[in-house]
Amino acid sequence: MKKMITGNRAAALGSKLARAQVVAAYPITPQTKIVESIAEMVARGEMKCKYIMVESEHSAMSACISASATGVRTFTATAAHGLALMHEVLHWAAGQRLPITMVNINRALGPPWSVWVEHTDSMSQRDTGWMQVYCESNQEVLDSVIMAYKVGERADVLLPTMICADAFYLSHTSEPVDIPEQKKVDDFLPPYKPKYKLDVDDPHGFGSLSMPHQWYMELRYQMAEAMEHAKKHIPEVEREFAEVFGRRYRAIEPYRCEDVDYVLMGMGTMADTAREAIDRLRSRGEKVGFVRLRTFRPFPVKELRALARGIDRLGVIDRSFTFGYEGPLFTEVKGALYGTPQPPEIRGYVAGLGGRDITVETIEDIYRRLSKKKWKGEEEWIGLKMEKR
Amino acid sequence: MRYDELPPGPITFLPICDAQRTGTWRTFKPMIDHKRCNHCFLCWKYCPEMAISTDITIDYDYCKGCGICAAECPRKAIRMVRE
Amino acid sequence: MTQGAKKGQQEVRKEKRPTIPTEEYVTKGHMACQGCGAVLAMRYLLKALGPRTIISTPACCWSVIHGQFPYWCLKVPVMHTAFEGTGASISGIAAALEMRGVENVNVVGFAGDGGTADIGIQSLSAAVERGEPIIYCCYDNEAYMNTGIQRSGSTPYGAWTTTTPGESWKKRPKKNMVEIMVAHEIPYAATACVAYPEDMIKKAIKAKENKPAYLHVLAPCPTGWRYPPAEGIRIGRMAVQSRTFPLYEVDHGAYRITARPRTIPVKNYLESQGRFKHLTSDAMDYIQQQVDRRWAQLEGKAGSKLK
Numbered sequence: 071m072k073k074m075i076t077g078n079r080a081a082a083l084g085s086k087l088a089r090a091q092v093v094a095a096y097p098i099t100p101q102t103k104i105v106e107s108i109a110e111m112v113a114r115g116e117m118k119c120k121y122i123m124v125e126s127e128h129s130a131m132s133a134c135i136s137a138s139a140t141g142v143r144t145f146t147a148t149a150a151h152g153l154a155l156m157h158e159v160l161h162w163a164a165g166q167r168l169p170i171t172m173v174n175i176n177r178a179l180g181p182p183w184s185v186w187v188e189h190t191d192s193m194s195q196r197d198t199g200w201m202q203v204y205c206e207s208n209q210e211v212l213d214s215v216i217m218a219y220k221v222g223e224r225a226d227v228l229l230p231t232m233i234c235a236d237a238f239y240l241s242h243t244s245e246p247v248d249i250p251e252q253k254k255v256d257d258f259l260p261p262y263k264p265k266y267k268l269d270v271d272d273p274h275g276f277g278s279l280s281m282p283h284q285w286y287m288e289l290r291y292q293m294a295e296a297m298e299h300a301k302k303h304i305p306e307v308e309r310e311f312a313e314v315f316g317r318r319y320r321a322i323e324p325y326r327c328e329d330v331d332y333v334l335m336g337m338g339t340m341a342d343t344a345r346e347a348i349d350r351l352r353s354r355g356e357k358v359g360f361v362r363l364r365t366f367r368p369f370p371v372k373e374l375r376a377l378a379r380g381i382d383r384l385g386v387i388d389r390s391f392t393f394g395y396e397g398p399l400f401t402e403v404k405g406a407l408y409g410t411p412q413p414p415e416i417r418g419y420v421a422g423l424g425g426r427d428i429t430v431e432t433i434e435d436i437y438r439r440l441s442k443k444k445w446k447g448e449e450e451w452i453g454l455k456m457e458k459r
Numbered sequence: 460m461r462y463d464e465l466p467p468g469p470i471t472f473l474p475i476c477d478a479q480r481t482g483t484w485r486t487f488k489p490m491i492d493h494k495r496c497n498h499c500f501l502c503w504k505y506c507p508e509m510a511i512s513t514d515i516t517i518d519y520d521y522c523k524g525c526g527i528c529a530a531e532c533p534r535k536a537i538r539m540v541r542e
Numbered sequence: 543m544t545q546g547a548k549k550g551q552q553e554v555r556k557e558k559r560p561t562i563p564t565e566e567y568v569t570k571g572h573m574a575c576q577g578c579g580a581v582l583a584m585r586y587l588l589k590a591l592g593p594r595t596i597i598s599t600p601a602c603c604w605s606v607i608h609g610q611f612p613y614w615c616l617k618v619p620v621m622h623t624a625f626e627g628t629g630a631s632i633s634g635i636a637a638a639l640e641m642r643g644v645e646n647v648n649v650v651g652f653a654g655d656g657g658t659a660d661i662g663i664q665s666l667s668a669a670v671e672r673g674e675p676i677i678y679c680c681y682d683n684e685a686y687m688n689t690g691i692q693r694s695g696s697t698p699y700g701a702w703t704t705t706t707p708g709e710s711w712k713k714r715p716k717k718n719m720v721e722i723m724v725a726h727e728i729p730y731a732a733t734a735c736v737a738y739p740e741d742m743i744k745k746a747i748k749a750k751e752n753k754p755a756y757l758h759v760l761a762p763c764p765t766g767w768r769y770p771p772a773e774g775i776r777i778g779r780m781a782v783q784s785r786t787f788p789l790y791e792v793d794h795g796a797y798r799i800t801a802r803p804r805t806i807p808v809k810n811y812l813e814s815q816g817r818f819k820h821l822t823s824d825a826m827d828y829i830q831q832q833v834d835r836r837w838a839q840l841e842g843k844a845g846s847k848l849k
Contacts, residue, residue: 091641094634120637124630125668132627132665133634136598139621140638159624167468228467266470268619268635270594270647275471275614277622278605285611288462289469296467460612471620475609476571484576500560504739505775507574507581509566521570525577525764526772539772 072248077240080208080247081147081173081233082107084215086117087255088171090145094122094133096152099185100241101175104147127152131159131170138168139276141267143219146170149237150177150191157195163230164199164293166277169222169262170230171215172200176338176389177237178424186425187237189337190390193398199293201231201300202367204337208245210364211235213317216250216259220307223262226299237425239339250315258314297368304365321370324377326352327359332440333377333414335361336387337399340421340428344387347433358437363399371406378407384414385440387433388449389422396449418449426453476521481508485524487539489517495536502528502537562739563589572615574607577771579761579778581607582736583681584616584652587757590746591677593618595648596639598632600662601625602654603688604681628653629665632676648750651678655696656686659717663695670726675753677746680719683763691766698786700829702817703766711820715832723756724792730755732791732800736762737778741789741800752793760787768816777814779803784811785837786829790844797843808833 075083081104085093095105111117122137124130127148134144148156153174163170178188192202201222205211211233218231235241266274280286304321312318325345327333336344341362348360361377363370378384384407388397395401400418407413419436422428432452439450466472491502496515503511510522517528529537567588574581580603588595598621599605605622608614623631628651636649651669653662658680666678685703686692693703695717706712723731730752734742742759749755762778764771781787782801786808789801808830812818821829 092634092637094630094637118641120641122630122633122637123672124633125664125671129627129630129665129668132623132630133637135634136621136623136631137634137638140596140635140642142638142641144634144638159627162624165468225467266466266468268596268621268638270596270619270644273617273619275608275616275620275622277469278471278608278611278614278620280469280611285460285465285469288465289611292462292465292467466612469611471608471612471614473613474569474571475573475613475615476569478609478613479571481571481573498558504560504562505582507576507578507585507774508572509568509570509585513560513564518570523576525774526770527577527775530772531775 072246074244075208075247076103076242076244077208077211077235078103078242079107080212081215081235082111083249084212085145086111087250087252088216088219088259089143090119091142092120092122092134092137092144093146094124094130094137095146096124096127096130096148098127098149098152100177100237101147101149103241104173127155128159131156131163134170135159135163135166135168138170139166139268141262141264141269143262144170145172147173147175149175150179153191153195154179157198160195160198160200167228167293167296168230169219169228171218171222171233172230173211173215173233173235175237175241176234184424185237187239188389188423188425189234192232192234193390195232196367196398199229200367201229202234203231203365204234204363205240206339206341206362208240209247209317210319211240212247212249213311213315213319216255217307217311220259221300221303224299224303225265227296227303229293229296229300234338236339254314258311301368319364321365322373322377323362323364325360325362327361327377330357330359331382332358332385332437333361333381334358334385334387334433334436334440335363335403336389337363337366338389340387340389343428343430344433347430347437350430351434351437356437369402369406374403374406375410378410378414381414383440384416385436386416386418387436388418388420391420391423400449417445419452420449421452480520481523482520485522485542487524487526488519488542489522489524489526489528489537490540491515491517492536492538495534497534499533501531501533505531562586562743565589567593567617569615569617572607573609574603575765577764577774579736579763579774580604580681580683583679583759583761586736586739586742587650587652587679587746588618590743591648591650591750594646595650596621596635597650597652598623598628598635599652600628600657601688602657603683604652606688625657626661627665628657628662629667629669629678632678633669633672633674636675649676651676653680654687655680655682655684656694659695659719667726670723670728670754670756673754677749677753677755677757679757679759681759681761683761683766685766687763687766699832700812700818700821700825702820719758720756720792724795728754728756730791730793733758733760733787733789735760735778735782735787735789737775738782738789738801745791748791748793766817769814773814780806780811780814784808785833786811788837788840790840797840797845799840799844
């Protein structure tokens with residue numbers, strides 16, 4: 071059934087349809103409506119779950135970790151500072167191999183205080199062992215919550231997933247979303263039945279000490295292998311989702327990239343704007359396409375290499391930055407394409423920090439820069455107000 | 460244990476008494492004089508290693524020689540002897 | 543009062559049966575120091591609560607005492623967590639058990655004084671404020687012992703620690719966690735000491751029926767308090783006898799002192815441990831005054847008259 075709902079509402083509905091059993095969450099702009107929506111659904115008896123109203127995001131994730139270890143499906147949501155506050159235990163969730171799903175509304179980190187969109191918050195967590203997807207629509211947010219459990223709960227994966235959605239553009243903007251029927255979701259996503267859990271009838275210890283000579287490094291290697299398994303299972307689940315629900319998602323989603331010399335790349339809601347810009351540019355005869363990167367962890371090396379074959383230049387747009395170096399997407403794309411025969415020239419652009427708007431003109435400007443013959447070799451910051459005396 | 464026998468993540472499943480005999484930590488060994496002992500169970504009660512059984516015998520494989528049993532025995536039936 | 547009782551020795555009793563349950567839920571071979579009080583805290587707690595118990599423990603001595611993966615030293619399930627979140631962790635476990643339809647399980651947060659009074663106080667406070675169906679047991683060795691004896695909010699006035707060394711010995715009072723819990727209108731909170739296992743077990747059983755409940759257990763530490771390991775129980779006893787660590791419970795707001803052993807001067811307690819050896823007699827007099835003042839306050843709350 072199609073309804074006009076916000077990204078926050080989509081996230082909450084995704085958790086309800088996925089039958090999350092324990093939710094522990096703390097409010098933070100712009101995610102507050104997710105927790106309020108869940109609280110309402112629980113109060114009305116529409117969602118059978120225990121909602122723990124924790125006192126901080128660190129506690130939210132800590133509660134989810136222990137609840138998940140007790141063998142139930144868990145969900146939480148946060149943004150920016152809340153995500154940063156739970157950083158310590160994000161490592162714990164992945165290290166303990168718990169398939170928690172979290173919606174992160176991408177918001178800039180202060181100071182200065184900003185509630186608007188930026189990807190630095192989730193980019194900062196890319197080392198934690200969480201799978202990451204970046205959504206460009208409210209539909210995708212809802213669908214991704216359901217798919218995340220299906221991938222994460224596999225015995226050979228058992229990793230948590232962070233579903234990233236741009237602040238306000240998705241969280242607070244209403245879009246038409248096809249809300250799947252509960253029965254269809256139940257058939258697609260069976261109940262969570264882990265082999266090991268906190269159980270007085272089968273006692274184990276979870277998370278204790280491990281020595282240098284054994285087995286810490288092996289357990290970490292096991293996690294790396296789990297990500298490799300995820301790389302295989304994510305497209306399988308995406309295909310199955312398309313068969314059941316009629317919507318197909320991919321790790322990277324190229325737009326009009328056939329027979330082009332140049333391709334622009336970005337994540338999140340800028341994709342929609344970029345596609346508009348691509349149409350305009352192409353109507354003027356420019357040979358350019360756009361690719362949206364959806365799955366950031368595990369990083370889609372194979373798919374990027376396949377895309378990059380035969381293009382001359384790739385312009386990566388970062389909505390985040392790693393101070394002292396460059397935008398993380400730029401770095402990672404370069405790394406993925408290093409060593410391939412005839413890789414494209416890769417240029418980087420930083421745009422849209424702190425919620426600064428990425429418009430069609432912004433994308434056209436980036437294309438102009440990508441088209442210039444010479445390039446300083448450094449990532450360029452777009453749209454700065456740089457008047458000087 | 461082999462790599463392919465690892466559980467998914469750090470999940471413990473074996474009792475530590477199988478892995479190490481903490482009796483090797485000892486410097487002093489408690490010796491019970493059973494003629495003086497009146498079976499009051501105080502040594503059993505206070506042993507942090509659970510190394511004294513309810514029939515008041517010491518499991519020297521695990522006794523760390525802390526001496527609490529000797530200190531608490533009201534009949535002074537336990538002596539700490541240097542090993 | 544005999545000389546022996548002054549120095550904290552056992553009052554000779556002829557016990558012919560164990561006065562506490564005999565089942566063990568902590569196995570031999572664990573990694574604790576010789577004479578560790580924290581082990582006794584866990585041992586007695588589990589004797590009281592039984593096998594239908596799930597323990598959640600943050601970073602603390604007990605993170606290491608279990609031993610290394612894949613071994614562990616308990617017979618009940620244990621969840622290890624990061625330092626701050628015991629209160630959140632046990633809330634999560636309790637919620638999950640409810641959703642799974644599992645009943646009659648004691649969900650227990652078992653943390654040191656650091657993970658309770660300092661870094662863990664926020665999540666504990668929130669769990670109690672929410673009225674979670676849990677038991678929280680703090681084993682108090684009065685410093686961050688696992689990381690090497692650094693001071694905590696629970697370190698008593700006068701103590702040496704590695705972060706309050708020499709002239710910087712701790713000149714701030716010990717945080718009173720039981721009072722903090724009582725301020726949350728907690729159903730049941732109590733102090734206990736590993737030297738008084740019967741008292742502790744009685745209180746743990748009461749805690750089972752009055753959740754959320756808080757137990758604050760004094761766990762002497764030979765490594766951090768600087769005494770020969772054999773003295774541990776005697777020192778725990780002296781803490782109670784000197785009224786430095788009164789044994790009491792607060793049951794739905796009603797205070798009751800649960801042990802009134804023959805009193806000894808605080809000086810005897812302080813002199814038994816190396817961590818107090820720098821104290822002058824003026825400092826010890828001051829400590830005696832504070833102990834007396836607090837005891838009088840406690841007596842007042844317990845409704846009994848001053849002796």
